[in-house]
């Protein structure tokens with residue numbers, strides 16, 4: 001992560017402007033998002049929150065460069081996103097993101113060497129450091145099938161971070177974990193974010209997870225996804241002066257027909 005990115009400057013790291021995403025297949029058109037706009041700054045933990053089918057994953061794929069907007073634009077440091085790149089690493093929900101024939105260390109080294117930015121001993125040292133940072137320092141020689149689902153997710157996060165992306169894109173990365181592991185992983189991610197100040201876009205449909213993980217929470221309407229509002233979070237489901245908890249404000253906004261909070265509360 002480049003330390004100067006966005007910090008102290010007025011230009012956003014990522015600018016999503018009036019993005020409409022559509023899928024067309026066999027004569028059928030599905031609108032995933034409509035006119036969605038938001039900015040991301042260095043160090044933001046932006047959560048995309050909304051009901052199933054509102055286009056959260058599609059937005060993440062578009063930021064990743066895997067899906068092109070039908071209209072609108074996505075710019076990273078002012079440059080249009082047109083393809084995937086090592087500046088935007090994705091972590092998915094699935095546990096099978098790792099190469100099964102490579103060790104934990106080998107998986108991370110492979111990604112680093114494939115990027116062409118690190119080789120040999122430099123790649124190995126960097127990979128070992130990233131693996132240690134997700135508390136898997138003793139598992140560098142283990143193969144993916146020897147790890148739990150949570151451990152595999154940690155390797156995927158370590159691999160993503162080791163690549164030093166501008167933004168880490170996380171698509172419900174903890175959804176398939178049991179409740180206790182999920183909370184532990186959320187804590188770990190937050191600790192890593194505090195240590196490294198990396199920028200995250202995190203997709204979830206859990207209000208509680210959004211409040212814990214996000215510094216900003218973008219609220220999307222049901223299908224097709226439009227921005228209903230945005231709230232800020234300090235990690236706690238705090239009570240607002242209105243007497244409502246943040247989770248209640250979010251819930252009402254997501255499911256109300258009226259526009260949600262446009263100002264950060």
Ligand SMILES: Nc1ncnc2c1ncn2[C@@H]1O[C@H](COP(=O)(O)OP(=O)(O)OP(=O)(O)O)[C@@H](O)[C@H]1O
Nearest residue numbers: 023030032051052053054055056057058059205223
């Ligand atoms: N490859 C695809 N082809 C056609 N339609 C798709 C495709 N992927 C997604 N869609 C449709 O686009 C809409 C948004 O899907 P998307 O997966 O982005 O939503 P989501 O908010 O991430 O949902 P969930 O929380 O259930 O994962 C849905 O109506 C979905 O059916």
